[in-house]
Amino acid sequence: METIQKEDTKAIVEKWVNEYSEALFSWAFYKTSSKETAEDLVQDTFLAAYNKIDSFKGNSQPKTWLFSILNNKIIDHYRLSAKTTKKTISLSEDRAYEITEGFFDEAENWKSTTINPIWNQDEELLDNPEFNTVLKNCMESLPEKWNFAITSKYLTTKKVAEICQDLNITVSNYWQIVHRAKLALKNCLEVKWV
Known part of the structure; x- marks a missing residue:
C-alpha cells in the first residue's frame, strides 16, 4: 500500500x-x-x-x-x-493464602467436592450485569499481583512468559497465583452472589 x-x-x-x-x-x-x-x-x-x-x-x-x-x-x-484501583479493601496475599488454604487438606487434596448451587444455573452468568458487577468487585479485592495475573491470563492475549516477566515471578509461582486467585474469586462470588 x-x-x-x-x-x-x-x-x-x-x-x-x-x-x-x-x-x-x-x-x-x-x-x-x-x-x-x-x-x-x-x-x-x-x-x-x-x-x-x-x-x-x-x-x-x-x-x-x-x-x-x-x-x-x-x-x-x-x-x-x-x-x-484502590486497594484499601483488597486482601493481602497472606490473607488470600489463608482463605484458599481452607479448600485443601494436609495432603493437598480437595476437602469438599460439592458444588455450590449458584454454578448450576441455566443462565449465562457473564451475560448478567449484576453478576459482572459482583465479579468486578471480587476481582478488585484480590491482591494486586493476583489480579494482574488472572486479568492478564483471561482478558488479554499475553503469553505466560510475558506475564511472568511483568510480575517478575517464576512460571511455577505464576500457576500457583492463578490457581489461588481462582479459588479466592470462587469463594468471594459464593459469598457475595446470591
Missing part, C-alpha cells in the same frame, strides 16, 4: 469507523463488560489509527490492524486499572 496522503487519511478512517466500529465494540465489551469502557477503547483505537496511519503498510487487512491496536488498548486499560 502506498503512503497515505493526509487528505485521504480522514476519508479512510471514516470508512473504517463505518465498517469496523460494531465488531471492535463487541470485542471490547466482551473483554471489559462495560459499555462506557468499550466505547472509550474503540474511540481511542480509531484515534491511534488516525495518528499512526503512516505505519499501516497494508501487509494485513485494516480490520486486523485495528484489532491489534484495540487489544493493546485493552491491555493498557487493565494495566492502568490494576495500578490505580
Whole structure:
C-alpha cells in the first residue's frame, strides 16, 4: 500500500469507523463488560489509527490492524486499572493464602467436592450485569499481583512468559497465583452472589 496522503487519511478512517466500529465494540465489551469502557477503547483505537496511519503498510487487512491496536488498548486499560484501583479493601496475599488454604487438606487434596448451587444455573452468568458487577468487585479485592495475573491470563492475549516477566515471578509461582486467585474469586462470588 502506498503512503497515505493526509487528505485521504480522514476519508479512510471514516470508512473504517463505518465498517469496523460494531465488531471492535463487541470485542471490547466482551473483554471489559462495560459499555462506557468499550466505547472509550474503540474511540481511542480509531484515534491511534488516525495518528499512526503512516505505519499501516497494508501487509494485513485494516480490520486486523485495528484489532491489534484495540487489544493493546485493552491491555493498557487493565494495566492502568490494576495500578490505580484502590486497594484499601483488597486482601493481602497472606490473607488470600489463608482463605484458599481452607479448600485443601494436609495432603493437598480437595476437602469438599460439592458444588455450590449458584454454578448450576441455566443462565449465562457473564451475560448478567449484576453478576459482572459482583465479579468486578471480587476481582478488585484480590491482591494486586493476583489480579494482574488472572486479568492478564483471561482478558488479554499475553503469553505466560510475558506475564511472568511483568510480575517478575517464576512460571511455577505464576500457576500457583492463578490457581489461588481462582479459588479466592470462587469463594468471594459464593459469598457475595446470591
